[in-house]
Amino acid sequence: MTAPTRAYRWRTTIPAPEGVAETALEHVELKIAETGIGAEGVVIGGVGSAAHGLRWRITVDPDWTAVRSLHLTRLGGPTVALRHDGYGEWSDGEGRRRGEFAGLSDCLVEGSPFGLTALLKRLGAKANKTQTVEVVAVTVPGFELSRAAVTLQPIEAGRRLRLTRDGHTEEIELDADGVVIDWGGHTRRLALEPAA
Template identity: 30%
Template sequence: MRELRWVSEEGEGIEHLAFDARSDGFSAESVVVGQRYGQAYGLHYEVRCDPQWRTTYAWLKIVGGAEVELHGDGDGHWHDGHGVALSSIEGCIDIDIAATPFTNTLPIRRLQLAEGERKPIAVAYISTPDLQVTRVEQAYTCLALNDEYRYEGIFREFTADLQIDLDGLVLDYPTLFRRLPSAN
């Protein structure tokens, strides 16, 4: 298990993430204390993926507020914590939690892009702090294999070149997040 932290570059905020890679898949548990659109929040979340990095479970809870639970089958079919099908995100394999750079790891690892290759995808975007889940269009391009990837938020005309470590976890997300050095 690895533990790491990111700080927000657009305001006050920090995230502490515990990441575990096992033969049956990947999991992360995290706490984010941040501010978005002038509103302070605390967020606790858990994400699980299968060995191919397809998201199979996500649970998010805003301290004193909203809670969302998503279950995916890895093939783009989703239901909530009550078993209700979520047709609005049908076909999405990945999730993108607005408050964290961690969820960029999911498509970076799952897509296995060759250097120079670009792939548009639809993701289940979870806004913070209201936890609204919507389908959005994004794209990833491998700029330097296992080192740097371009993220395009097509739905909001935003682009960032992300530097990653050997696990595919973001080191630097210009203007938004920066990884803190390990305390070990």
């Protein structure tokens, strides 16, 4: 039996003071199977020297309990690979332990809505109360890795929330499956089905 696949696409537009908006387009293919959940995405974004293209792959436990692996490649640039043992320990692509991330279950890739979806799915009903969660955060396009605290505050249970990181707060709208529709007014999901 073939695992169900869903496709999502988001456009990000961030106005710039100089009048040249920064734009990005992300396309994600999500496959849900009894053995696990896999998502692959491509991103094209940035302007000038920050222009970049990247591809990524994330795998998650079948019941969304933890991100199991993250693999990011910037076209023409570096690669980042992380693996999670399911018990709170992380290692890099060469098997070296990453103790600074011990105890974490989630990853957020800057600018990508899928990591937030995985986090909310893991939290389940607990996502309907205000809480702070630590995650492995990855910057784009620099691929710096850090341990970061993210505060989630529900506005409308399961549909709207506030996300605060590094003192910056944004409102996020979700669909009934917990997938991002709108992130801070600058990232919006695009319809992939033709209009009727």
